[in-house]
Amino acid sequence: MNPLALFRWHRPDWVLLLTILALFGFGLAVLYSASGHNPDVVLKQAVRMAVGLLAMLILSQLRPIHLYNWAPWLFAISVALLLAVLLMGSVSKGANRWLDLGFFRFQPSELMKLALPLMLARSLARRPPPLAWRDLLQALAWMGLAAALIIKQPDLGTAILVVASGLYVLYLAGLRRRVIFTTLVLMLAAMPVVWRFIMHDYQRDRVLTFLNPESDPLGRGWNIIQSKIAIGSGGLFGKGWGQGTQSQLEFLPERHTDFILAVVAEEFGLLGVSLLLCLYVVLIYRGMIIAMEASTPFNRLLAGSLTLTFFTYVLVNVGMVSGLLPVVGVPLPLISYGGTSMVTLLTAFGMIMAVAGDKPFLHR
Amino acid sequence: MQPRFDTGRRRTLGQNQLSGRYFRRRAWVALLGVSLIFLGLFARFYYLQVVEHSRYSSQSEANRVRIRPIAPNRGLIYDRNGMLLARNVPAYRLEVIPEQVGNLEAMLEELANVIPLSETDRSRVQRLRKLRRSFQPIPVKLRLSEADLARFAVNRYRFPGVEAVPYLSRDYPLGETMAHVLGYVGHISEKELARLDEKRYRGTNLVGKTGLEAYYEDALHGEPGFEEVETNAQGRVLRVLRRELPQPGEDLHLTLDAGLQQAAYKALGQHRGAVVAMKPESGEILALVSKPSFDPNPFVTGILHRDYQALLSQPGRPLFNRALLGGYEPGSTIKPFMALAGLASGVLSPDETWYSDGTFQIPGRKRIYRDWKKGGHGKVNLEQALAQSVNGFFYNLALRMGIDRIHDWLAPFGFGQVTGIDMPREKPGLLPSRAWKRAVHNSAWFDGETVIVGIGQGPFVVTPLQLAWAVNKLASRKDLPRPHLKKMTEPWPEQSRLDRIPPAAWEQVQKGMVAVVHGAHGSARRIGHGLPFTMAGKTGTAQVFGHKEDATDEERKVEGLAEHLKHHALFIAYAPVEKPQIAVAVVVEHGGGGSRVAAPVARDVIRYWLERQP
Numbered sequence: 001m002n003p004l005a006l007f008r009w010h011r012p013d014w015v016l017l018l019t020i021l022a023l024f025g026f027g028l029a030v031l032y033s034a035s036g037h038n039p040d041v042v043l044k045q046a047v048r049m050a051v052g053l054l055a056m057l058i059l060s061q062l063r064p065i066h067l068y069n070w071a072p073w074l075f076a077i078s079v080a081l082l083l084a085v086l087l088m089g090s091v092s093k094g095a096n097r098w099l100d101l102g103f104f105r106f107q108p109s110e111l112m113k114l115a116l117p118l119m120l121a122r123s124l125a126r127r128p129p130p131l132a133w134r135d136l137l138q139a140l141a142w143m144g145l146a147a148a149l150i151i152k153q154p155d156l157g158t159a160i161l162v163v164a165s166g167l168y169v170l171y172l173a174g175l176r177r178r179v180i181f182t183t184l185v186l187m188l189a190a191m192p193v194v195w196r197f198i199m200h201d202y203q204r205d206r207v208l209t210f211l212n213p214e215s216d217p218l219g220r221g222w223n224i225i226q227s228k229i230a231i232g233s234g235g236l237f238g239k240g241w242g243q244g245t246q247s248q249l250e251f252l253p254e255r256h257t258d259f260i261l262a263v264v265a266e267e268f269g270l271l272g273v274s275l276l277l278c279l280y281v282v283l284i285y286r287g288m289i290i291a292m293e294a295s296t297p298f299n300r301l302l303a304g305s306l307t308l309t310f311f312t313y314v315l316v317n318v319g320m321v322s323g324l325l326p327v328v329g330v331p332l333p334l335i336s337y338g339g340t341s342m343v344t345l346l347t348a349f350g351m352i353m354a355v356a357g358d359k360p361f362l363h364r
Numbered sequence: 365m366q367p368r369f370d371t372g373r374r375r376t377l378g379q380n381q382l383s384g385r386y387f388r389r390r391a392w393v394a395l396l397g398v399s400l401i402f403l404g405l406f407a408r409f410y411y412l413q414v415v416e417h418s419r420y421s422s423q424s425e426a427n428r429v430r431i432r433p434i435a436p437n438r439g440l441i442y443d444r445n446g447m448l449l450a451r452n453v454p455a456y457r458l459e460v461i462p463e464q465v466g467n468l469e470a471m472l473e474e475l476a477n478v479i480p481l482s483e484t485d486r487s488r489v490q491r492l493r494k495l496r497r498s499f500q501p502i503p504v505k506l507r508l509s510e511a512d513l514a515r516f517a518v519n520r521y522r523f524p525g526v527e528a529v530p531y532l533s534r535d536y537p538l539g540e541t542m543a544h545v546l547g548y549v550g551h552i553s554e555k556e557l558a559r560l561d562e563k564r565y566r567g568t569n570l571v572g573k574t575g576l577e578a579y580y581e582d583a584l585h586g587e588p589g590f591e592e593v594e595t596n597a598q599g600r601v602l603r604v605l606r607r608e609l610p611q612p613g614e615d616l617h618l619t620l621d622a623g624l625q626q627a628a629y630k631a632l633g634q635h636r637g638a639v640v641a642m643k644p645e646s647g648e649i650l651a652l653v654s655k656p657s658f659d660p661n662p663f664v665t666g667i668l669h670r671d672y673q674a675l676l677s678q679p680g681r682p683l684f685n686r687a688l689l690g691g692y693e694p695g696s697t698i699k700p701f702m703a704l705a706g707l708a709s710g711v712l713s714p715d716e717t718w719y720s721d722g723t724f725q726i727p728g729r730k731r732i733y734r735d736w737k738k739g740g741h742g743k744v745n746l747e748q749a750l751a752q753s754v755n756g757f758f759y760n761l762a763l764r765m766g767i768d769r770i771h772d773w774l775a776p777f778g779f780g781q782v783t784g785i786d787m788p789r790e791k792p793g794l795l796p797s798r799a800w801k802r803a804v805h806n807s808a809w810f811d812g813e814t815v816i817v818g819i820g821q822g823p824f825v826v827t828p829l830q831l832a833w834a835v836n837k838l839a840s841r842k843d844l845p846r847p848h849l850k851k852m853t854e855p856w857p858e859q860s861r862l863d864r865i866p867p868a869a870w871e872q873v874q875k876g877m878v879a880v881v882h883g884a885h886g887s888a889r890r891i892g893h894g895l896p897f898t899m900a901g902k903t904g905t906a907q908v909f910g911h912k913e914d915a916t917d918e919e920r921k922v923e924g925l926a927e928h929l930k931h932h933a934l935f936i937a938y939a940p941v942e943k944p945q946i947a948v949a950v951v952v953e954h955g956g957g958g959s960r961v962a963a964p965v966a967r968d969v970i971r972y973w974l975e976r977q978p
Contacts, residue, residue: 040494129386172390174383232412232420246424270413274406281402288395292388300387304394311398315405322408 007061010357015286016349020056020334023279024049027260027335033242034256034263034337041256041337048339052346059350064299064358067351068122074111075119075142081108082149109150109158110344114351116146116162117309120169121301129174136179139170156203157328161316165309172291172304210326223259224323226252231265231322238269256337258329261321280314280333283307283349290356303355306348313345432593433567436586437532439613441546441576443622444650444851450546450577450616452532456508458516459501462493464525471523472504478519479512481505484666488551503569506665507533534570534664538622540657541629544685545620545787545849547575548660550667564588570664575685576616576849578788586613617851619648627972628653631965637932637952638686640832641969644944647845647854649785651969652829654686688790691825692951696753697904697936698774698820700838700873703746705773706761707869712746714872719743724759726811733759733815750876751883753903755819762818767809770817771797776843776861777834779826784846794825821907831936831949837862839900839938839947841870874900878941881963888935888963897940897974901966903959904934906951930954935962939970946973 028042028049035041085108120139127135143166150159171180195204209224230246233239242248244266247255255263264272287307294300313333319325321332331341412420441450458479465471472486485505492502508516508528516528534549536542549570552560556571565571567588572581589610594602628639628651641651658675662668675683684690706712722740724733735741735755741748749757762770775781780795794800796817798809816822826834833847843860877900879885881892887903933955938947948966955961 038494128383168394171394172387174386174390228412229420229423231409232416233424235413235417235421265409265413270409273409273413277402277406281399284398285395288391292384292391297383297387300384304387304391308394308398315401318405322405322412324405324408 006063006066008063008357009061012057012060012353013286013290013356016283016290016353016356019279019282019286020053020346020349023276023283023334024053026276026279029241030260030264030267030335031256031337033244033267034247034260036248037242045337048342052339052342055343056346056350056353059347060353060357062350062354064296064302064351064354067118067302067354068125068298071115071118071122074115078108078112078115079145079149082112082146084108086149086152107340109153109155109162110340112146112150112162113158113165113309113344114306114347116143117165117169117305118302120166120173121298121305124169124173125296125298125301127173130176131170131174136170136175139166142166154200156199157316157330160328161309161312161330164312165305168305168308169301172301172308206326206328210323223253223327227259227262227321228323230262234266234269236269237271238265238267241267243267258317258327258331258336259321260336261318261332264335276335277318280311284311284314287349287352290352293359294355295359299355299358303352306352310345310348313341432591434589434591434607434610435531435567435569436588436610437612438534438549438570439580439584439586439615441584441616441618443618443620443625444648445621445623446617447622449536449538449542449618449620449622451535451537453535454530455506455533456513456528457506457531457533458504458508459527459529460489460504461501461525461527468493471526475504475523475526478515478522479505479508482666482668484668488666491554501527501529506569531569536660538626539659539661541626541653542622543575543657543660544654544687545575545618545625545652546660547577547579548573548663549577550663573663575787576618579786580616580850584613584616587611618849619643619650619851620652620849621650621973623976624969624973625651625653627651628965628969629655629657631968632952635952635955635961635965636680636686637950637955637962637965638690638828639948639950639965639969640687640828641946641948641973642832642836642847644836644839644938644947645844647833647847648851649832649847649849650946650973652687652849654684654688654690656680656682658682686951686953687828688785688787690827690951691791691793692828692932692934693822693824693906694779694820694826694831695904695906695932695934696755696820697831697902697934697949698818698824699750699753699758700877700902700936701774701777701779701834702758702761702770702818703750703873703876704838704865704869705770706765707872708865709765709769709773711765711769712761714868715745717743717745718749718754718757718760720754720756722756724756724815726763726815729812731812746872747876747879748885750873750902751879751886753880753887758818759815762814763811765814765818767796767798767814767817770814771795773861777837778830779824779834783829783833785829786848786850790829791827793827793830794823796823820904828949828951831934831951832947835936835938835949836947838870838873838936839944841865841867874941877902877937881937888959890959891963891967895967895971897970898942899937899939899967899970900941901935901937901963903963904936905956906932906934930956933960933962935959935966937963937966937970939974945977946970 028046031045032039032042119142124131124135124139143163146166147159147163150162226246230244230252233246234244239245244263246252246266247263252259252262261273264276284307287303287310291300291304291307294303310333313330316325316328316330317332320327320330331338333345334342437452440448440452443449460468460471462468472481472489475481481504489502489504504526513528536546536548550573551569552565552571560571564585564587568585572578572584577584587610589608591604591608592606593604624641628641632639632653632655635655637655639651639653640649642649656678662671703712707714720735720740720742722735722738725731733755736753740756741752741754744752744754744757746757748754774795780793782790782792796813801807801809813822817824829847833844837844843857843862845854845856848854878898880888880903881895881899881901883889886892888901931954933952935950936948938944948969950962950966952962952965
């Protein structure tokens, strides 16, 4: 067989596929309730899911060698598009994140979420651990460029996620432990400076609101307070599907997008939340196992970093909705209404599946 | 065949295994971290949902204070004398709350037996039902009549979930006279919903669709208020706790005079056309009429599909605002402006004369351009050429000036560009130029085209509004602020080419225009008889069918023609010449020559205005 063929046909990883399908089913059921029983919203989301799944399955058949080859181009294109957004993007809610291509609008920062780990996995794949200083500096330069362009939009939440995906590659590629600990200490020490000089007013607001939501119950604290009431009042078994008063009576803002987990918690209780978290854990474990069994360093780094990035999404959203983390606009992976993050995540899972299929002596 | 790039696969098996082991160790550490964090998240939910459950449960029970928007009252629109042109009238609308009705379809069927429901009403209910949540009210029918209201009150017990709710509706007392100026408000469409600020429009049903209602939507709308209401667990309102009153929209005071507007509308009679009147020495618009017009009031409650189609298919196109969107050849009304251009540029000397034998030829060319009078007008000076509308004089002038100078001197009067009036969707018209022809037709400019531009024909297009603005500049003898309908102080143009026109030139052109109305041979002398004031005017004819080069006596020619083949009649005027109080442009579609129908309209409008001046 020609090793440079674009695709290598194989059965996609069924654990990942079935878990994703389960999440989708669960998500649509919750969305129907959260959208006020609006079948149009559910249908629209289902169409997005189907399109995303198709893209994921096609991508899963790709040979990762091509991702390796394309990585620099993807990265270059992402940087170019981010620059284009800064120059001529359309402004929504005071931030400039979208590129209007006429027929559809597109967030280049989403592309960067995939392009950066690809780029770093490629450049570090040939370096045996532990990571050399020279390689570390080069990787940090790529990360800095990507983060700077996204922060400029300004979109701190996405910038943090992009940086996190890069850090995971560094960690998995063998960043020295000494460096990790030193950096953590330095970051803690630098926090006051970041607070004072780097963060925007709206970001400081969010953190203050997070620390003390009761200070502004009708304004900025409203989301967190209402979300906690929704979750807490759900109890062990929930109020039942479509019976959540917090969400049905519209006390809970953004209930079908970023705060959909609160609807899950209110209507399905701790049981529903546990089920959801279990599904996420399955995805993450499976992704890491695929990474560990991968045949080449590039494949390992790619699958490992994408899986851990997915975990970060879950963590940030769940933490935010339950009041553990400040409110940043990160949707609940694979559940929240909206197409942008869904496409990115399914693309990532498509790549992980591609890694799973890339065994030197694969029996089909 | 080997991969082009080294993905690490080529390294010795030993090395690969080494880094693989290293990777696995790190991956397991990461998974350990992930597991711990998930346990933490689970603990958080356990804490919120089990430990603190009773506390949040009671908070959720108490969570019945809701915030509801109160729509602001829309700003009123007044004319220049404080007469109300757009008002808010108390009315009742029928609303349904879908979740309180078992079968919405069946209920609507039954309701239709009591109160007539149109197809428009029904489709709106179906559309809004998808957009709104099931406990939010949907308007079924707006502005119930007294009879409907009474019938519903009697049958109310049969329709749980349906209520007659008082609200303020929009009303236009002058109806079709003002329709093209004011525009109208109507139900917010899905497209508009996406464009509008959701916070401001949460309680609003109506939004400006056309005309001033659309242009000043932002100011007219106002800021909504809010009320905090306590509800039961089903979301029904029990009592109001706090209320923040809305801020009504700003009232709009216009420069328009309702009386003059009505007079102009009446003066046009059964004709199609437009009248625009302006106040000299300002950008104020006194009247802006387009005919035929339409009654805007049905649009407020949702016009029936059938009626709307009827309006669209009428040959006179009543929804079309001719004053701003209608494009016409200026015809001979351009001649005073040509004369000024000639005098100001020095091409035309004040005492020049022209012998009119009825024809004109470009030296060395064969083509013949005609005067409208067979055999010509004889020897005429500038004043006579204006009074009798002698084409030959202006053919000659145009040819000597050349298209570039004509363009440069007509542009400052406002031809060929939007005036900037405070109304949506104004057309710019077209002032021909070498650059325009190159860009659009990709060909060179010919002298023959210059000649006919000199009498306002060819590709020349003006709107009635542009023409009125230009006449107003003629009356004021200077450049003016942009035309406007809202009372406001508009900035004056800082400098203008018009400042370079010498006073004597203005005076001479005015003399010619006075002779049009009051002179023994004036082309509009019919309206001059017995006028108690002196008025300057100019007739014009815009060609409808294609024999543009020989503009012979249209007046006689059109007598026997079918209505839709007749030329458009134009007339521009201002009065009194001693100190102009009003400047008017009139276009009458298919009116034949300018003097027959357009001039009397202008005279009536001016007379009405001057009779009411102190």
